[in-house]
Amino acid sequence: MTTISKRRLSGPRDLTRVGDRLSFVYLERCVVHRDANAITAEDAEGTLHLPSATIGTLLLGPGTRVTHQAMSLLGESGAGVVWVGEHGVRFYAGGRSLSRSSALIEAQATLWANRRSRLDVARAMYRKRFPDEDPSGLTRHELLGREGKRMKDCYRAQAARTKVPWHGRQFTPGDFTAGDAPNQAVTAAAQCMYGIAQAVVAALGCTPGLGFVHSGHELSFVLDVADLYKTDIGIPVAFDVAAEGDEDIGARTRRALRDKVNETRLLERCVADIKQLLHVAPADDYEDRVTLQSDRDQQLPSGRNYADGVIW
Structure with missing residues (x-):
């Protein structure tokens, strides 16, 4: 049975602010999977649960396997994912922005x-x-x-x-x-x-x-x-x-x-x-709002028809 569109994506206010997250978590020689809203790391010694929304960057070391469900959750949570080799770190994939503002x-x-x-x-x-x-x-x-x-x-x-x-x-x-x-x-x-x-x-x-x-x-x-x-x-x-x-x-x-x-x-x-x-005020950037830009840099509400009677 397909699960597409069955589960609501997390909204901006559902996620932990990046400044309040763990800097990074390093894992190696384990299988990374998902259990509800937690990332699990399973090896011969047992299973470790990590709340995905508290992770800034997940470092995946040698011998690590990660499932599609785990990557889906990390992306939805706005966490970065970095595959780590013995000789260093290279960034290959990242999560969706926590901000909905541009x-x-x-x-x-x-x-x-x-x-x-x-x-x-x-x-x-x-x-x-x-x-x-x-x-x-x-x-x-x-x-x-x-x-x-x-x-x-x-x-x-x-x-x-x-x-x-x-x-x-x-x-x-x-x-x-x-x-x-x-x-x-x-x-x-x-x-x-x-x-x-x-x-x-x-x-x-x-x-x-x-x-x-x-x-x-x-x-x-x-x-x-x-x-x-x-x-x-x-x-x-x-x-x-x-x-x-x-x-x-x-x-x-x-x-x-x-x-x-x-x-x-x-x-x-x-x-x-x-x-x-970047000269941006230190305020929340979580507003999920789409606007249209006019010729005079005015921000107009989207979802409306502006064919008649609009002062641009």
Whole structure:
């Protein structure tokens, strides 16, 4: 018997706000299925139930199988889904936006489409990362140069703090084990931060491809957002993990970063930062309303015939 259209889709107010969700949940070597409104993870040791509406991003590790019903529920709940390999994280699928309003994506597109406002947002992003420095008036080339210097300084400072030997950033795409322990930890932390940023961007209804610092990639805006928290969360956590030893760097970094993200309420901060950068008021974006746009940018109610007697 078909179940199509038998069950009502969750409305915006039925779902947990992205800022109140768990940052991410990592699963491996299990079967992911659905039980009512919960995601289940079953392995030889038993079955774990996870309320789908509380998940920001679900990381599916090696040996994981996921059912169609589970993916349907995750999509309906607005959760991100990331398949995780031994050598890193890649985003392959995401849930439906938690927002029913187009306010954020329209604001993002408007700011992105103008070269001057796009640079203004890039400067604002730099200011959020390094609040002790004023980037006003800097060109994009100057911003990139200063960002590179600040990143090198951050690596050196964290290495000195944790007494971890540091010989520079070394990363070989596709080969996680090519770097030393601190480099592996930095890579693992960065990739998890990309997954978290992707979950927030998707949940808010922004478009991941329109970046203000990064460009030319389908996840440009996701990379922009993730980089906002690299120097105060991602890199310090990575060096703390590397200082504890070389064993199981990837898994220990994920766990440590998960705890730090929850401790600092990063999802809530991320939502507020995106809205501030895009000049959108920090109000609920849950209104499920479709309007028609007039020639004078007036928003007219949809579902009506405007053949006669309408002042546009």
